[in-house]
Amino acid sequence: MPIEKNKVMELLRTFDLLDHLKQQYDKADVLFAKRDGKWLGFSVDEYVYHARNFAKGLLAMGFQKGDKIATVSNNRPEWNFVDMGMAMIGVVHVPVYPSIGAEESRFILEHSDARMLIVSDNLLLAKLQPIVAQLPAIEWVYAFHVNDRVPHWLDIVALGESRKVALRPVLEQCRQQILPDDVASIIYTSGTTGFPKGVMLTHRNFMSNVAGTYHLFDLGPDDRILSFLPLCHVFERLANYLFQSHGCSIYYAENMGTIVQDLSATRATVFTTVPRVIERIYDRIVAKGDDLSGVKKLMFFWALRLGEAYHPEQKNGLWYALKLKLARRLVFSQWQRSFGGSMKFIISGGAALQPRLSRLFFAAGIPLMEGYGLTETSPVIAVNSLVKSRSVMIGTVGPCLNNVEVRIDEDGEILTKGPCVMKGYYKDIDHTKAAIDPDGWFHTGDMGQLVGDRFLKITDRKKEIFKLSSGKYVAPQVIENLMKESIFIEQAMVVGDNEKFASALICPNFDHLHVWASEHKIHYRDNGELIAHPSVVKQYQKEVARVNRITGKHEEINRFRLVAESWSAATGELSPTLKLKRRVLYKKYAPVLRDIYGYAPDEENRGAIKFNGAVRDFDLPSEV
Template identity: 35%
Template structure:
């Protein structure tokens, strides 16, 4: 029997695995743990504490923190009171935090530390309570400004006597969260999602994806503020009794992978792209023998993948797909190449899920070739989030998979993907106009251009608003070009510009962790990122890499100029969203003068690129 709400979902796991570790996290260099039963008890205490503060049905409780046990405790505690959690990315500046708090009518905010509390205090949001997870030594507790420990203590002393009876009455239609969109093209909207939205999406995903098991161990490094991580990396593992380990940060992911040795990993494409670029860079700098062995092994892996993709289902079930002589070659390739890459990811991964953006097909094919299945999916915050995903048995590289069995998808006349079903949002909070504009009847406009192939697999081409129409009449999907450019280890992010222009140009943000050591080895001693990016050999390097990675594209899809940006694009400085996507409007506005200057120069020939660099061009 299906659970009626998220609390019931978790409680079933607690009853099955009370003494099993639910969460692992690092404090003072050592991993801590909490069992499912202790996690449940702390949710009870936190819920009772919030209840004592006056939090009740449909009250809004914001969570402004990196992922840690208290994030999830707050989320479930609020949900048990029929209250509504409002996740806020901890990387957002104070003015954006204030906007979200006001937009969602937040009464209480749970913050990670004093830095996050200061953001709340700096804004003009009218909140009643601030609860701090990790208060500093100078922290002074008051009735409306207390520590998370104090909240739980209050709850322990004032436990809700009928708490279980209360949460058991919550049905699937109850609003549980308001998640604000990333705002890549304007002000974020608050997406209203119910218990049923999440539960229906989880039930559909379990039909297609890697089957999570109680003995699995996942590593969570994406913020729980992100709907993809919250559903696939948190709710789903907790629903089956899997143990979740939290990475310390994105910067320590490589170290944490080796420490934890997860069996399943969910990620946005950028992590997979960086691992791929690092491996290729190492091979390019290796001996001819090493390169030959690597290429042979990859070709063996690709052949194995293609055999699986094209094999009849009965052969897959019986395990009769691979001839014995081929398997001998594959085992040699596994020992010489695949195992070395797997070791860098902890050595135990049996499957990975990519979401939150389009994965480059070359990257996906590489991981399948080395026997690390990577299942790409597609979805939106508005759909809780998964719309399509590749099934484990029939994953097709270059697509985002098949439509969830409880959803309907159709392609509009202009190519836009439309979706309807039980995981589609209730609407945008306090914005009836935006909600009305998002739907055609019960069909949700996704804002993405896509197509269904002959096997009904969906391929996403680009965001509808991002399709560039050149003055020559050619339509350009920038995402394909940016994905190709970003494959290189010297390039962190890129942005293609060219709407209503004769040709496209490419703004490139280098991967300074890779570029700076290379520059030093080549005699560039400057400490200024701007000066380094202006140096001729750096400009030549980046230009050559862009040419190399776009050589197979149509002529009108090849950037005719490359502009190197001599400063880092970050979430904190506003160029990136918290899920590391580029904010197109922000970057185009910030570098408006530089873009105009690039186009004002003489038009380059098709065989020549021009490169510029800037450090904070406004």
């Protein structure tokens, strides 16, 4: 019997989505990839064909339920084909970030017990082949990209096709034996502190999250989705399943650098993102505003100030509504065009979103909604939504899903329970027991509160909150987000555990700072010399002083230092989801942190490596 559209909640295994897609949305253009500069579409029939024959090919190779296959790939339709093919026969998919280092890649490939590795291109193949050569458990290496070094993934599809008659009943029997509580995937956390843990997620975990979010978003087969966050990350993967459940057409961006062009070319209606991407897009918009002159420039920044006061429930009054209508016509309409002209809404997750940005995008007619979850919760726990009235509160992550329970522990930690909670950490009973208590509550490690008994508000990570020597607690993420509201600041890390006062390491937004320095006739040879210039120092003192006027007295940043190098996932300071790797930063800047608090080298033990990067530190003058 066909699966009715309103019965998506009855889909219990990830590959059931394929049956749903075929029965409800038998489209000729469901998945897209850019090949040779043109968008190439794949139909639902092609999706089903490749997935089923890939599954048969694996059966012909001797794969069984519970075996593991790792993929290291960019986003592409083929990722879905092999993902669904594995799921049909109970093979566990282990998706790995392409951007992580060799040591972490080796750990995941070895720890997961993967029997096969599939890579997307020759660069990744060159990076991973020396590692695979030392891991006898990996029996095969395949590639999505045609090359002469390893077999092509379509060889497995061809094998399945060649034996389709004999393997058809075997595949059907395998499908019937896959239970909702069987593990579908092991996703390794991004590892901001040491090696990652393998999170075992079941079919029920994923599909309960699809069911919990299905009715929260106005989506349908006419929607065009641009996908650029890594599919190996649980947020984009769940969104990928959700979009497929609605029959949307999904366009997989070439890379992060082509997002703007791809938005325009596809005229996307929706995309998911992390806050850092939105921050960079906003910075580019402001930079264009800075290039304006006269009345146009005044109008641009008037619209920004107006947008920062926006309230989603239209509580600003009639006069504000009239001004906003003018701002949308004269300024914000340009924003919509920069997003392709058809953007309905954006969903942000993975880290805390600045409320100011959400207000601005809402004001611009592009609702930017924040959600919250973890890899261990498949991932969504709560999310803002436009579908139901009073379901958006900027500054919170929205109401909790109907099929998820949440409570705030005595110490303020968020606990959750429900079908989305992981089965456990792979080969790690101790950490599993520490994360999930005997009553089934998963301890998120995040601190929060329920606003109006409905909206969940995240205050910080439990492990990142520190106490000053005065006994006062400081939540660094809150302050760091306030600092990043400045266009001059790319990243910031607030420190001060057991110290008299809080301090900060500041990574400047060098793209903006270089332009600003040119406008102010500041000459410099390199970033080290630039951040030491008195005019630059004064500007950053003003930016930090602005934050200090907002925070509590004990949270004020009394001393800060500028660093002369950018932080990124590629250089190791950020995780693949662009979160601060605090342990890495503490180690990298250990001598700087010692000096900031006046310690001698033998008095401070956060790290002892020699610091090789240029930095500059400043106390805030009392007059700022």
